[in-house]
Amino acid sequence: xxxxxxxxxxxxxxxxxxxxxxxxxxxxxxxxxxxxxxxxxxxxxxxxxxxxxxxxxxxxxxxxxxxxxxxxxxxxxxxxxxxxxxxxxxxxxxxxxxxxxxxxxxxxxxxxxxxxxxxxxxxxxxxxxxxxxxxxxxxxxxxxxxxxxxxxxxxxxxxxxxxxxxxxxxxxxxxxxxxxxxxxxxxxxxxxxxxxxxxxxxxxxxxxxxxxxxxxxxxxxxxxxxxxxxxxx
Amino acid sequence: xxxxxxxxxxxxxxxxxxxxxxxxxxxxxxxxxxxxxxxxxxxxxxxxxxxxxxxxxxxxxxxxxxxxxxxxxxxxxxxxxxxxxxxxxxxxxxxxxxxxxxxxxxxxxxxxxxxxxxxxxxxxxxxxxxxxxxxxxxxxxxxxxxxxxxxxxxxxxxxxxxxxxxxxxxxxxxxxxxxxxxxxxxxxxxxxxxxxxxxxxxxxxxxxxxxxxxxxxxxxxxxxxxxxxxxxx
DNA sequence: GGTGACAAAAAGTCAGACTTATTCATCACG
DNA sequence: CGTGATGAATAAGTCTGACTTTTTGTCACC
Numbered sequence: 001x002x003x004x005x006x007x008x009x010x011x012x013x014x015x016x017x018x019x020x021x022x023x024x025x026x027x028x029x030x031x032x033x034x035x036x037x038x039x040x041x042x043x044x045x046x047x048x049x050x051x052x053x054x055x056x057x058x059x060x061x062x063x064x065x066x067x068x069x070x071x072x073x074x075x076x077x078x079x080x081x082x083x084x085x086x087x088x089x090x091x092x093x094x095x096x097x098x099x100x101x102x103x104x105x106x107x108x109x110x111x112x113x114x115x116x117x118x119x120x121x122x123x124x125x126x127x128x129x130x131x132x133x134x135x136x137x138x139x140x141x142x143x144x145x146x147x148x149x150x151x152x153x154x155x156x157x158x159x160x161x162x163x164x165x166x167x168x169x170x171x172x173x174x175x176x177x178x179x180x181x182x183x184x185x186x187x188x189x190x191x192x193x194x195x196x197x198x199x200x201x202x203x204x205x206x207x208x209x210x211x212x213x214x215x216x217x218x219x220x221x222x223x224x225x226x227x228x229x230x231x232x233x
Numbered sequence: 234x235x236x237x238x239x240x241x242x243x244x245x246x247x248x249x250x251x252x253x254x255x256x257x258x259x260x261x262x263x264x265x266x267x268x269x270x271x272x273x274x275x276x277x278x279x280x281x282x283x284x285x286x287x288x289x290x291x292x293x294x295x296x297x298x299x300x301x302x303x304x305x306x307x308x309x310x311x312x313x314x315x316x317x318x319x320x321x322x323x324x325x326x327x328x329x330x331x332x333x334x335x336x337x338x339x340x341x342x343x344x345x346x347x348x349x350x351x352x353x354x355x356x357x358x359x360x361x362x363x364x365x366x367x368x369x370x371x372x373x374x375x376x377x378x379x380x381x382x383x384x385x386x387x388x389x390x391x392x393x394x395x396x397x398x399x400x401x402x403x404x405x406x407x408x409x410x411x412x413x414x415x416x417x418x419x420x421x422x423x424x425x426x427x428x429x430x431x432x433x434x435x436x437x438x439x440x441x442x443x444x445x446x447x448x449x450x451x452x453x454x455x456x457x458x459x460x461x462x463x464x465x466x
Numbered sequence: 467g468g469t470g471a472c473a474a475a476a477a478g479t480c481a482g483a484c485t486t487a488t489t490c491a492t493c494a495c496g
Numbered sequence: 497c498g499t500g501a502t503g504a505a506t507a508a509g510t511c512t513g514a515c516t517t518t519t520t521g522t523c524a525c526c
Contacts, residue, residue, distance in 0.1 A: 007478065009285065033508065043480045045278055048509085049285045052242065056286045056315070064508045065488040078401050079312035082289070102343070103398045110339035165336045168311050240509065266477065276511045281478085297477045298519040 012040045012050040013082075020059050020070060021083060022090040027072035031060070036068075057083055081171055088179060098228055100176050105221035107166060108157065108173075113214035115160035116205045123160040124206045130156060131202040138195045146190055147181045153198055157217070160205070180227070194223055245273045245283040246315075253292050253303060254316060255323040260305035264293070269301075290316055314404055321412060331461055333409050338454035340399060341390065341406075346447035348393035349438045356393040357439045363389060364435040371428045379423055380414045386431055390450070393438070413460070427456055 016036070019025065037047035051068055054060045058077045062068045077083060078099075087096045119127070133149030136142075154177070155170040197220050204213035225231075249269070252258065270280035284301055287293045291310045295301045310316060311332075320329045352360070366382030369375075387410070388403040430453050437446035458464075 009478095044508095045281070045481095046479070048278070049282055052282045052285050053289045056289050056313075062508070063488080064486075065490095065506055067507065074397075074400070076401075077313065078397055080289075080310065099396055099398045102347075102396050103340075106343035106399075107336075107339050110335070114335075163332055163335050164307075164311055165332045166339075167307070168309075242509095277477095278512090279510070284477095295477070296519080297517075298475060298521095300476065 008042050008046045009049040009053070012036075012042060012047065013053060015040070016050065017054065017059070017082065018086045018090055020054065021076070021086040023073070023092070025070045027070055029070045030067040031070070032067045033062075059083070084172060084175065088175060093179075093183075097176060097179060098230060100172060101221075101224050101228055102230065103169075104173060104176065105218075105225055107169060108154065108221055109214045109218040111158050111161040111163070111166045112201060112205065112217035113210040114162060114166075115157050116208050116210040116213040118162040119160035119205050123156055124202075126156050127153065127160070127202040127205055131199045134190075134195050134198055138192065139189055141189065143181055143189075147177060150198075151177050153202075157201070157205070191223065194220060197223075241275050241279045242282040242286070245269075245275060245280065246286060248273070249283065250287065250292070250315065251319045251323055253287065254309070254319040255325070256306070258303045260303055262303045263300040264303070265300050266295075292316070317405060317408065321408060326412075326416075330409060330412060331463060333405060334454075334457050334461055335463065336402075337406060337409065338451075338458055340402060341387065341454055342447045342451040344391050344394040344396070344399045345434060345438065345450035346443040347395060347399075348390050349441050349443040349446040351395040352393035352438050356389055357435075359389050360386065360393070360435040360438055364432045367423075367428055367431055371425065372422055374422065376414055376422075380410060383431075384410050386435075390434070390438075424456065427453060430456075 025031070033044060033047050033051060036051075037044050040047065051060065051062055054068075055062055056077075057080050058071055058075050060068050060070055078087075084096070084100070087093070115123070130149045130153035134146055134153065137145035137149065151174045154173045158170045158173065159167045161167065197216055201213055201216045201220070204216060258264070266277060266280050266284060269284075270277050273280065284293065284295055287301075288295055289310075290313050291304055291308050293301050293303055311320075317329070317333070320326070348356070363382045363386035367379055367386065370378035370382065384407045387406045391403045391406065392400045394400065430449055434446055434449045434453070437449055
């Protein structure tokens with residue numbers, strides 16, 4: 001995924017971004033453009049472009065006569081897909097995963113409710129197809145296939161909500177679900193109850209039952225929270 | 234409060250960003266770096282830095298031999314504070330305001346519930362202070378003072394949730410609330426019921442009653458939705 | 467009609483010189 | 497002593513021009 005190697009400045013970012021988001025430079029640390037350019041063996045122009053990008057992510061601030069200072073974590077643009085990916089690849093991956101899962105638990109039920117109101121018939125069909133795909137891959141260690149349909153399912157829900165802010169979280173959810181399968185929990189077949197819930201959500205959306213779609217999705221996200229030992233109220 | 238005039242490339246962005254987010258260039262439009270540099274009377278280096286930033290916001294894509302092509306709206310990083318500001322300042326401000334208010338309605342109740350569990354005593358004190366400030370400015374056309382405390386209130390809630398993703402939405406909520414007061418609805422004193430709800434939320438958080446804090450906040454956000462004629466389920 | 471070579475176009479890269487704002491230290495003055 | 501002005505050092509900011517690389521479109525040729 002991502003967009004690696006789109007030029008020299010991209011390569012610089014692929015190294016420097018993870019370093020910063022991993023907290024290797026404490027807030028207030030000062031980097032010098034010239035030194036960085038030397039370190040990465042690129043020209044100052046290229047280095048400057050990379051710094052501009054980091055600046056637009058609120059990871060650093062460039063000031064005359066001072067240098068490039070690292071901003072405190074609390075100011076980072078944590079919704080930037082690139083930042084999310086860097087952090088998921090780094091040391092505070094568990095923390096990031098928890099934050100994102102809580103975010104999901106807030107967004108997805110509401111999105112499902114809206115989807116029940118706004119989904120087109122094509123989207124309903126896609127949803128059903130995804131749910132059936134999940135069922136088909138729910139037994140016998142077909143985790144890759146299951147994941148594929150799971151991701152697609154949640155993507156469709158978010159898009160069908162008709163809210164662009166929700167729709168853009170599709171990538172984030174995909175990242176979380178993928179990470180969960182690849183690294184963390186879920187060593188064996190998925191929880192049958194979760195699979196059933198997805199099927200029921202698809203039904204509720206098709207039926208236009210917003211309240212039911214919302215509640216069922218809430219149950220799904222509560223399950224996700226519990227997997228990470230995050231207590232549900 | 235943005236960060237205007239942080240260099241020539243910033244000035245370019247202040248013009249070009251709003252143009253793109255306003256949809257002046259349809260998706261797939263091609264811009265040339267050299268022409269843009271001429272238009273803004275800056276060097277190519279400066280123009281390239283600006284393009285890099287636009288690229289990191291997924292507004293454009295720069296490809297060799299082709300030029301800088303504008304991406305479809307569906308790919309924009311709509312969570313970038315800069316993009317949000319540009320769009321709020323532009324033509325589809327109403328649409329943006331609706332999206333963000335729906336987002337609020339999903340996030341803030343959950344955040345309030347978490348705040349009831351995690352808020353420090355200092356945060357509880359701040360919250361009460363904000364709520365009282367709202368009460369004090371709720372009558373007699375003191376909209377500026379009311380807004381100030383309202384913004385602070387929601388900021389504290391989001392921060393007290395302990396979730397960094399929620400915390401970073403403080404600026405967005407501030408933007409929405411400010412916009413609402415300055416341009417749109419709310420010509421006279423705020424709804425007394427809303428004021429009361431804020432006080433009650435502060436109480437619930439202090440008491441550690443997560444369910445009550447969540448439900449009361451949900452009522453607040455439902456009110457915000459209704460102000461924009463967005464039907465509540 | 468498909469295939470491959472060639473040429474044009476635009477972004478990408480680099481090096482070097484110059485400008486400008488900011489900070490810090492020094493020093494004179496109250 | 498403090499305090500404020502002065503000036504020098506510093507690192508980012510900017511510009512220019514030359515060169516490279518990749519991609520694409522075209523055109524001849526099979």
